[in-house]
Amino acid sequence: xxxxxxxxxxxxxxxxxxxxxARLPADVSARVKSGQxxxxxxxxNWQRTLNEKNWAVHTWPPEWGGSGFTxxxxxxxxxxxxxxxxxxxxxFGLNMLGPVLLKFGSPEQKAxxxxxxxxxxxxxxxxxxxxxxxxDLASLKTKAVRDGDHYIVNGQKTWTTLGQYAEWIFCLVxxxxxxxxxxxxxxxxxxxxxxxxxxxxxxxxxxxxxxxxFFDNVKVPVENLVGxxxxxxxxxxxxxxxERTGIAGVAASKQLLKKLKELATETDMGDGxxxxxxxxxxxxxAKVEIDLMAMELTNLRVVSKAQxxxxxxxxxxxxxxxxxxxxxxxxxxxxxxxxxxxxxxxPEVYExxxxxxxxxPEHAALFAGKYFNYRKISIYGGSNEIQxxxxxxxxxxx
Amino acid sequence: MDFNxxxxxxxxxxxxxxxxxxxxxxxxxxxxxxxxTGYSPEIWAELCELGLVAxxxxxxAGGLGGTGLDIMVVMEExxxxxxxxxxxATAVLGAGLLAEExxxxxxxxxxxxxxxxGKLLALAHGEPGKRYNVGNIDTRFDGGSxxxxxxxxxxxxxxxxxIVSANGPDGLTLVLVDKGADGLSVRGFKTHDGxxxxxxxxxxxxxxxxxxxxxxxxxEAALGRALARGTFAVCAESLGVMEAARDATLEYLRTRxxxxxxxxxxxALQHRLVDVCLEIEQARSIxxxxxxxxxKDAAERDRTVSxxxxxxxxxxxxxxxxxxxxxxxxGVTWEFSVAHMAKRLIMIDHHFGDTDYxxxxxxxxxxx
Numbered sequence: 001x002x003x004x005x006x007x008x009x010x011x012x013x014x015x016x017x018x019x020x021x022a023r024l025p026a027d028v029s030a031r032v033k034s035g036q037x038x039x040x041x042x043x044x045n046w047q048r049t050l051n052e053k054n055w056a057v058h059t060w061p062p063e064w065g066g067s068g069f070t071x072x073x074x075x076x077x078x079x080x081x082x083x084x085x086x087x088x089x090x091x092f093g094l095n096m097l098g099p100v101l102l103k104f105g106s107p108e109q110k111a112x113x114x115x116x117x118x119x120x121x122x123x124x125x126x127x128x129x130x131x132x133x134x135x136d137l138a139s140l141k142t143k144a145v146r147d148g149d150h151y152i153v154n155g156q157k158t159w160t161t162l163g164q165y166a167e168w169i170f171c172l173v174x175x176x177x178x179x180x181x182x183x184x185x186x187x188x189x190x191x192x193x194x195x196x197x198x199x200x201x202x203x204x205x206x207x208x209x210x211x212x213x214f215f216d217n218v219k220v221p222v223e224n225l226v227g228x229x230x231x232x233x234x235x236x237x238x239x240x241x242x243e244r245t246g247i248a249g250v251a252a253s254k255q256l257l258k259k260l261k262e263l264a265t266e267t268d269m270g271d272g273x274x275x276x277x278x279x280x281x282x283x284x285x286a287k288v289e290i291d292l293m294a295m296e297l298t299n300l301r302v303v304s305k306a307q308x309x310x311x312x313x314x315x316x317x318x319x320x321x322x323x324x325x326x327x328x329x330x331x332x333x334x335x336x337x338x339x340x341x342x343x344x345x346x347p348e349v350y351e352x353x354x355x356x357x358x359x360x361p362e363h364a365a366l367f368a369g370k371y372f373n374y375r376k377i378s379i380y381g382g383s384n385e386i387q388x389x390x391x392x393x394x395x396x397x398x
Numbered sequence: 399m400d401f402n403x404x405x406x407x408x409x410x411x412x413x414x415x416x417x418x419x420x421x422x423x424x425x426x427x428x429x430x431x432x433x434x435t436g437y438s439p440e441i442w443a444e445l446c447e448l449g450l451v452a453x454x455x456x457x458x459a460g461g462l463g464g465t466g467l468d469i470m471v472v473m474e475e476x477x478x479x480x481x482x483x484x485x486x487a488t489a490v491l492g493a494g495l496l497a498e499e500x501x502x503x504x505x506x507x508x509x510x511x512x513x514x515x516g517k518l519l520a521l522a523h524g525e526p527g528k529r530y531n532v533g534n535i536d537t538r539f540d541g542g543s544x545x546x547x548x549x550x551x552x553x554x555x556x557x558x559x560x561i562v563s564a565n566g567p568d569g570l571t572l573v574l575v576d577k578g579a580d581g582l583s584v585r586g587f588k589t590h591d592g593x594x595x596x597x598x599x600x601x602x603x604x605x606x607x608x609x610x611x612x613x614x615x616x617x618e619a620a621l622g623r624a625l626a627r628g629t630f631a632v633c634a635e636s637l638g639v640m641e642a643a644r645d646a647t648l649e650y651l652r653t654r655x656x657x658x659x660x661x662x663x664x665x666a667l668q669h670r671l672v673d674v675c676l677e678i679e680q681a682r683s684i685x686x687x688x689x690x691x692x693x694k695d696a697a698e699r700d701r702t703v704s705x706x707x708x709x710x711x712x713x714x715x716x717x718x719x720x721x722x723x724x725x726x727x728x729g730v731t732w733e734f735s736v737a738h739m740a741k742r743l744i745m746i747d748h749h750f751g752d753t754d755y756x757x758x759x760x761x762x763x764x765x766x
Contacts, residue, residue, distance in 0.1 A: 134726055136656035159727055202732035204722075204741065205590070270531030280754055332715075335744075339529040340550040342748045343589040359587050359597060360526075360549070368590050368748075372741060375722045376730045383726060385666060 003297070005076070013076050020084040023049050029085035033255075035366045036350055037207075038087040040165045044120040046087045051118055057094045060102060064110075065118045071303040082251035090162065093117035093124035097170050100186070100239050104227040113188070127157040127171030127189070127213060128236070135386050137172070138180040138233065142215060144173035144187060146222070151175075151187065153195075153218040159380065163198050163211035166191055176230045186232035188224040195219075205372040206347055240382065241316065247381060248299040248323040253292050256330040260285060263337040266361075275337060288329045295322055314394040317387040324377045324384060331371040338364040345369070401686075403471070406463075411471045413448060418479035424735050430482060431592035435556055437483045446515030451489040454627075459497035459509060466692030469627060470634040470685060477638025480735070480742050482592045484518055487553035490631045492519025495561055495572065495624050500616035503608045504574065508559070520557035521624065522548035522575075522598055530751035532625070537600065539564035539571050544581075544603040552749070554596030555586025561611065562600070563621060568613035572621065573605045580604065591745035592738060622696055626703045629750040630688050633706045636714050636746045637685050640678050643721040643739040647671060650725055667724055674720050681713045701763040704756040711753025714743035 005013070028042045038046075050056040051065070058074045060066030069077060098117055101110055116122040133140040142155025153173060160169070169189050176183030191198070195218040201210045227235055264285060267275040275281055302315040335342045341360030349356045350366065359365050378384045392398050403411065421441065430438045445451070453468050455461025462468070469490060476485060489512075495501070496509045496519075511517045524532050526549040537546025544564055554560065560575045575582060581603040586596040612620060648671060651662030661667055688706035691699050718740035722729035729736050747753055 129727070132655075134656065136658075139656070204730045204732060204737040206732065268527055268529070270528035271534070278754070278758075280757070336747075336752060336754070339752070340524060340748055343550055343591070343593075343595055343745055345588040345590045359585075368745070371744070372590065372730075372737075375719070375740075376727075378723060379726050379730065383723075385664075388666070 005072075009072060009076060012073055013080060016077050016080040017084075019053065019055075020080060020086060024084055024086050028087060031085075031352075032087055033085040034350075034363050035370055037209075039352070040123070043087045043090065044123075047089050047120050050089070051120075056089060056118060057098065059095050059099050060114070064102065064114055071306045072300075075300065075303050079251040079254070082255055090123055090165075092126050092161070092166070092170075093122060096126060096239050097124050097188075100170075100226060100235050103238060104186075104235050106223075108223070109188075109226065122168050123162075123166045125160050125163040125166035125169045125191075125211075127160065127169045129159045130156055131158055131212075135383055137236070138184070140172055140174060140184065142171065142173050144175050144185060144220070146175070147219075149222055150219045151222065151225070153187070153189065153215045153220055156212060156214050158201070158210075158212040160198070160211040160213050161209055163191075163213060164200065164208065169213065170226075172232055172236055175232075178230070181233040183230050184232040184236065185229050186226040186235045187220055188226065189215075189218065189220050193218050193220065203373060204375065205369040206345065207369070207373060241313070247316065248295065248319045249327050249377075250292070250296050250299050250323070253295070253323070253326050253330060256327065256334065257285075257289060257292060260330060260333055260337060263334065267337060267339070281333075281336070284329075284333055288326060288333065291322075291326050291329075295319075295326055298322065314391060317382075317390045317394075320381065320387050321378075321384050327377060328371075328374055331367065331374045334367040335371040338367050341365060342368040403467070407467055407471050410453060410468070411475060414450065414472055414475035415478070417444070417448060418475055418481065422479040422481055427480065427482065427592070427738075431588075436588065436592075436594040437553075437556060441481075442483050442518075443515045445483060445485065446513065450485070451493055451513045451515070454489050455493055455497045455509075455513070458499070459506075460513070461497060464494075464497070466630060466689030469631050469692070470689045473631045473634035474638035474641075477635035477742075478642045480592065480639060480642075480738055484520070484553040484556055484594075486628055486631050486635075487520045487557065488512065488518045491521040491552075491624050491628045492557075492559075492561060494627055495521065495611065495620055498612070498616075498620040498623070500612045500620060502612060503610050505611045508574075517558045518553065518556055520551055520554045520560050520596075521628075522551045522554060522560045522562045523621070523625075524549055524551070526597075530755040535563055535565060535570075537562065537564040539566035539573060539605060542605055542607075544573060544575065544600040544605050547597070547599040549597055550595045551598050553594055554598050555584050556594060560598070563617075566613060569615075570617040570621065571613040572611040572617050574609045574611060575600070575603055575605065589745060591742040593745075619696070622700070625750065626692065626696075626699050629703050629707050629756075630685075630692055632746045632749050633685050633688060633703075633710045636710045636743060637678070637681055639739050639742050639746075640681060640714060640717040643717050643736055643743065644671070644674055644678060646736050646739070647674070647721045647724050654726075661724075670720055670724065674717050677713045677716055681710055684709045697763060697766065701760060704751075704760040704763060707751060708753045708756035708760055711747045711756070714746055715753075718743040 028038055031038050047056050054065055055067050058067045058069045062068040101113055130140050144151040144153045169191055171187045171189055172184050173187050174183055175185040195216040197214045198211050200208045201212055202208055264276040299319055341364040344359040344365035346359055346365050349358050450472055452462045453472055454464050456464035493512050496505045525535055526547050558577050562573050562575050564571050581601040584596050584598050586594055589595050651667055652660055654661050684706045688702045691702040721736050722740050725736050728734045731737060
């Protein structure tokens with residue numbers, strides 16, 4: 001048993017830290033650290049910077065431009081990136097579609113799409129969920145009918161994250177009449193094709209992160225089919241195991257905890273005492289910190305298992321549940337910490353280039369928005385209820 | 399004991415419920431919260447016409463009741479529609495203060511206009527850096543001049559007249575300041591729950607003897623009553639919002655189909671909604687208790703109000719989070735009313751002191 005990082009791990013951490021200090025633009029870092037979304041350009045510039053060092057993607061083999069990081073290195077890298085305020089790279093092409101193409105795509109598809117994902121030419125988005133197919137994804141209804149050299153696609157996708165930035169969408173479509181899981185195919189669709197309409201969905205806190213996408217007789221060339229027709233469910237599930245990696249959010253939680261402690265130390269209760277002196281609040285901070293300490297090690301246990309060649313399976317469901325609970329608790333404490341100023345809903349103040357002063361202390365008004373926005377994390381990527389169903393089946397055998 | 403509403407209260411409840419149902423749909427509300435002023439003058443006029451401002455004022459001041467149950471019945475139904483009109487600021491807090499017996503100056507003369515819907519009020523009391531601890535204020539009233547700052551003033555930018563708390567030669571003093579007064583600066587902003595608030599500062603604002611409502615022990619007692627009524631009002635409102643969120647969630651569990659069955663067939667969800675229902679019943683009980691104790695002496699009144707506000711904070715959070723989670727994706731969209739109910743439930747915790755603040759206040763008042 002040895003729970004410390006090795007000297008090599010620490011040397012690697014120092015290398016990552018130096019790189020971030022030298023190359024991450026200060027304005028981008030400030031934006032990310034304050035909890036705001038960087039622009040598409042800022043995100044892609046950062047992806048290109050990382051790609052110069054082959055550090056943009058870790059789920060691809062080095063011959064395709066992957067970092068070749070061990071799982072522990074990947075963990076260290078992510079932790080340092082979050083701590084430094086680096087933008088999160090769009091996962092849709094890099095960590096979702098990429099691994100699917102590498103495993104199931106044709107040589108032509110790999111040669112065409114992978115380099116364009118890596119250099120930021122194509123921003124991908126995900127066409128999985130539908131209004132009637134959320135937790136029960138296999139019941140999806142968007143149809144693709146073969147017509148000569150094309151499929152004709154009709155239907156609707158929803159919860160398409162950052163679709164407004166995307167050039168392409170990968171879709172699960174119904175191509176047969178057999179059992180639900182045996183009549184789904186995996187299609188790559190150019191969003192510039194006639195018949196596609198993307199509409200924004202405004203989320204609870206007022207932000208625009210997700211969209212709905214409508215397909216009206218959209219012609220998709222047959223060469224855009226990944227793998228075999230009606231085998232899409234296998235590829236879809238393969239993709240989802242990658243979607244769940246990194247969902248622990250340990251690095252993000254550490255940053256939230258750091259901010260929470262700063263706030264608790266700074267915040268005057270109006271009677272000369274500080275928030276950190278409030279035993280009830282201090283107890284909540286301590287509890288979530290302990291949960292996070294345990295979570296970090298749980299995550300490392302899973303990561304190490306992957307390092308040794310075991311594939312993380314059902315563990316990712318456990319980590320998703322615990323990880324989202326911790327992050328939601330942290331955002332709840334953050335919005336409480338700012339007291340009455342949590343009420344302020346002033347997105348205009350935080351727009352880039354705004355000269356308006358914030359209401360209350362700097363960034364205080366952002367925390368309630370973050371709390372509301374983070375309600376999504378126990379819903380998306382397979383709701384926590386679905387994760388419990390998976391654990392029930394896979395671990396308990398019930 | 400009799401837990402039934404009187405006939406008058408039943409009529410009042412039905413009237414407000416009907417108004418909300420017929421006139422305050424989701425789209426109407428969405429337009430209102432996105433508008434410049436954040437409230438609809440037409441809706442406000444109708445609420446006043448229905449006598450809702452008068453409903454929370456005592457008969458001694460020309461009102462129709464003004465008891466805890468009056469406030470409860472109105473607020474619960476306004477809560478069901480997540481109504482954002484400046485009712486708490488103008489009716490419960492503002493008009494409530496003007497209806498106080500000890501009130502002087504031009505205060506009493508304004509009341510008819512307020513009741514008729516001709517004037518909006520706001521209570522400017524909380525201050526920057528004081529959080530929920532509103533007992534010690536720094537705003538000064540001296541030599542006819544007002545100086546200081548007030549923070550997160552509910553509907554402060556929409557009010558025609560502010561009622562401002564300040565420390566003066568006669569102790570705590572409540573004074574009137576009209577919109578546009580020299581030395582007054584107001585920065586209004588939106589709040590997450592669809593409402594409005596303002597940061598306000600007073601730089602030597604002139605205050606005449608006629609502007610002084612009351613001071614000293616009278617002012618302390620009146621402000622205590624006003625804050626208790628305001629705190630109680632959001633508790634009763636929260637109850638209405640919770641019940642609306644529960645109803646919407648139950649409807650969703652009945653109608654949303656996944657895996658070939660309504661999701662309400664899943665026991666994991668059934669039991670969670672049952673827990674929400676249990677907690678809401680507890681919330682209703684504590685709100686009822688606070689309603690009847692609202693007229694009691696200050697110590698008993700405040701202890702019960704703090705108990706209610708603390709419990710409501712917990713139940714509001716549970717209800718908000720469970721309603722959103724059980725709705726799944728659509729629960730976190732702006733286009734769906736449950737998201738706005740959740741926001742109001744959570745934000746109520748940031749008005750008049752949160753669940754932790756009132757838990758501590760309850761302990762202090764219980765020990766006294």
